[in-house]
Each structure stands twice: as structure tokens, then as C-alpha cells.
Amino acid sequence: MRSLQSASRLASRTIRSSQWRPSDPAPILGATRLSPAHYRSLHAVPPRKSQSATARDSSNPAMSFPCLDAQDAKSAMLSAKSIESGPEPSYTTGNHELYHCDQPLLLDWGGVMPEFDIAYETWGELNSDKSNAILLHTGLSASSHAHSTVSNPKPGWWEKFIGPGLPLDTDKYHVICTNVLGGCYGSTGPSSKDPSDGNWYATRFPILTLDDMVRAQFRLLDGLGIQKLAASVGSSMGGMQSLAAGVLFPERVGKIVSISGCARSHPYSIAMRHTQRQVLMMDPMWARGFYYDAIPPHSGMKLAREIATVTYRSGPEWEMRFGRRRADPSKQPALCPDFLIETYLDHAGEKFCLEYDPNSLLYVSKAMDLFDLGHAHQTETRRRRAEAETRIAHGEISPSVSDPACSLTLPDKPYEEQPESTASSSSPTESAPSEAENAPRDLVAGLAPLKDHPVLVMGVASDILFPAWQQREIAETLRAGGNKNVEHIELGDDVSLFGHDTFLLDLKNVGGAVGRFLQ
Secondary structure (H helix, E strand, O other), X not given: OHHHHHXXXXXXXXXOOOOOOOOOOOOEEOOEEOOHHHHHHHHOOOOOOOOOOOOOOOOOOOOOOHHHHHXXXXXXXXXXXXXXXXXXXXXXXXOOEEEEEOOOEEOOOOOEEOOEEEEEEEEOOOOXXXXXXXXXXXXXXXXXXXOOOOOOOOOOOOHHHEEOOOOEEOOOOEEEEEOOOOOOOOOXXXXXXXXXXXXXXXXXXXOOOHHHHHHHHHHHHHHHOOOOEEEEEEEOHHXXXXXXXXXXXHHXXXXXXXXXXXXXXXXXXXHHHHHHHHHHHOOHHHHHHOOOOOOOOHHXXXXXXXXXXHHHOOHHHHHHHOOOOEOOOOOOOOOOOXXXXXXXXXXXXXXXXXXXXXXXXXXXXXXXXOOEOOHHXXXXXXXXXXXXXXHHHOXXXXXXXXXXXXXXXXXXXXXXXXXXXXXXXXXXXXXXXXHHHHOOHHHXXXXXXXXXXXXXXXXXXXXXXXXHHHHHHHHHHHHHOOOOOEEXXXXXXXXXXXHHHHHHHOHHHHHHHHHXXXX
């Protein structure tokens, strides 16, 4: 990064009028070579009386870029730190329980975890017949630390929702929260060591799905002797996993709570996660995932988090919170963070950039993109898993790297619009004569295992990442499949403007509904 900036500064110095001489080659701006005369006419400035005829000032001073200077300083700090202990931070904080599974886990896309760890924390007592357990699923970047514990008193990400008399009532339930497989808060992920050679997995880590993560969680439940959950609860990515748990293990799940999630990932959410991955992977420090002995791609992570933060809240909330106010109206506008909303995003990105492993962000967000509980997708996944099981039975642990199926190639031609593909599709927000007719048939079949489960589905009208129509789709699909125990709640703009983050903030409306449903 510094070499690029140095080259840029050098290039800018070579075209300053104070340094260019008529005998020098004509400067090049873009793809145009200017003649010396033309260049002088553009940049000539009448000399000040105190200056000689050959010494001239620029017409405008060069801007400063403290935001870029800060990134350079952070890289230098991390580089110095790596000499002592390595720059990769320890993402885990406090204490958590650790479940080690030494039995191989076959993954949906053919990869195999020969062994793995799942980090978890618990609250409330498990009753004698182990029937009062709630599995709490996290969002993309959350750890197992949903609530404070004696060994880790730091407030958790759902601190006000868990405890005696609270929505997840620990006087009644034994609450379990895990760090997902692929994460970096204690569970096995890309920043873990591969037991086969003792080196970091990095991008040798296999592609995951949310179903893979749920299967790993149920291995933990097996280890704890829990045969059936009282409830599966989750928000955002956790809301997706909560549904998946019921579909994969219908006989082992009681009630299901899915908040601000979906039954299949939709294009807008995929697009936003794609942009986050792209800015991260294009940080030169990412080094195709093998950065654990060097400086982590903190700049790419910062930008990825800023993009994500834009999707977590709503425009109306920011209008009230920030408006068009600038951080310091007395100063000239800057290309670095200047408006209050810019400084907020900058802070959010800076705070996060070393708190989560970049490779985990890539893998877990891709798992979200691949999520689809539709019947066709599940059928194809089962076929692929059966092929992998056959391969393993014949002694092939993983596909050969020369296997064409393991090679990704970009399209020969750029994307072209295909009007016929959109002509027959209707907007998801269009009303239909009935829920049964409106629900996608493939999804109705895919969610059939949940026909007899009590399900609470919650959405928020101001959510742009998982729009409220996606939660309506879940509820309508379940009802179309014959489930008569579906409760659907949508918080309107008059109730919450917090967007996707409402599930973290609204104890009264979100927590209240969850608490009543679980009673």
C-alpha cells in the first residue's frame, strides 16, 4: 500500500509546474500528451514580487489525507508488532466452553472437517431430563458471548434479552449459544491450525453452508446429551439457521423463532455481501488469505464493515440522527470523513477491522449467500453429499485439486440482460389472491418438515438488508404448507426505524414477542 502511495506522490511531483522545464519531455495527463506550450498555458501563474521568475507556487495547495495516514500508521504498528508476536490478534475474549469433535464432518460442498472445535457458552440450569434447552444462533460476526458470565463479565450481544424473567428466561430454560463453524471466536475456522500439517487453514478451509454449521451445532448437542431442543432461536443469519435446524432435525426441535431472517438468500443481500468480500480481497494485505504471518488486511476489513453498516440501519434513522451535519463546519470540506454520517461509518469500520478474522468474514458471508431451503436445492445437496460419501468410502478424503468441479472460471462474456427471465416473474411485494397461491411451491415443499412446529417469524419494515417481505414469505410459505401454528409479527416504521439492527436494540417489541411465544 505504501509503495502505491509513494508512486502516486512521485507522479504528482513530476508534473508540478515549478519542477517542469522546457527541455523536459511533455507531461502526460491521462492518455493525452500535452505540448509544452499548452502545459504552460494551463499552469502558468503570475510570479509574486518576492519570488524569482522561475519559482512559482501551485494554484491550490495539495490536500491532506489524515484518513490514509491513519491506515499507514496502523500498518506500521502492526508490522512492528509482528516482529514480536505476529500481527494476527486474538479474537477470543474472556472464557468459553469448548467442545471437541474427533469424528469427521462431511460438508455440503464435498469438503471434510476431520475434526473440529465448537466454542459455546450457557446460561440457566439444564433440567434432569435435558428437555429445557434453547439453542441460540448468532448473526454473521457474533461470538458465543450473548450474555455475561462469571468467567466473562463483559456484557454480551443479547445481554438484555437473556436472564431470569427475560425473553430467554434462565429460570425456565438452559440457553446455549455457539460460535459457528468457520468463525474465529474459538470454533474451528480459517484462522485455526489444520491438524494434518500444523499450519493455518487460511483459504485451504473448505466452503461451508449454514446447514454445515447447524450439523456441527447438533454434534455439540449430542455431546451434551440433549436429544431435543425446547426451542431454536435466532436473528439475521441466526434466523436462517433457526429454520434450518428445524428442517434438518425436525424431530429434535420444538418451537422455532426466526427474526429478521429469510428462507433463502435473495439478490440484494447477496450483492451487498459480495461487495464486502471484494473490497476485502482486493486489499493487497489479504494475500489470497495467507496473511497470518504478516499484516492482516485491516483496510479492506474496515471498508467491508462500513458497507455492512450501511445495510444495518435505515435512512430515516440516520436523517434524524445525523442529518446533513458536518463534523466541523468551520473547516474546508475534505475527501476524508467529513459529514457526521461519514465519521460514524469510519468509526464503525475502524473499531471492527481487527476484531474479526477477514477469512471468517469471507467464508461465513458466502455461506449466507448459498442458503436456500427450497426443495430443489435440498435435493441437489443430498445428491452431492451422497456422491461425496461414496468417494470417501473408496478412500478419497477430498476431491483432487485437478478436478474440474473444484475450479472456478469466470464467464467468457459479460452479463447481458435477459428480458425473458424477468417477464414472467412478479414482484415479491405484489399482493396475491391467497397465501397458498403467493407462496413459492418449491419453498412450500422445502419447509414441509416444519408443518407441525410452532413458529414465530418477525420482521422490521425499515430493514433494507432482510426486507420485511422476506419474513412474510416465510410465514406465508409455512401456512401454505399446512402449518396452523405460525405467528408473524412485522414492526412498522412507527415502531422502529433501527432497520436490521432492531433485533439487537428493541427489548420491548422484539424481546416481548419472543418471551410471550416461549412461555
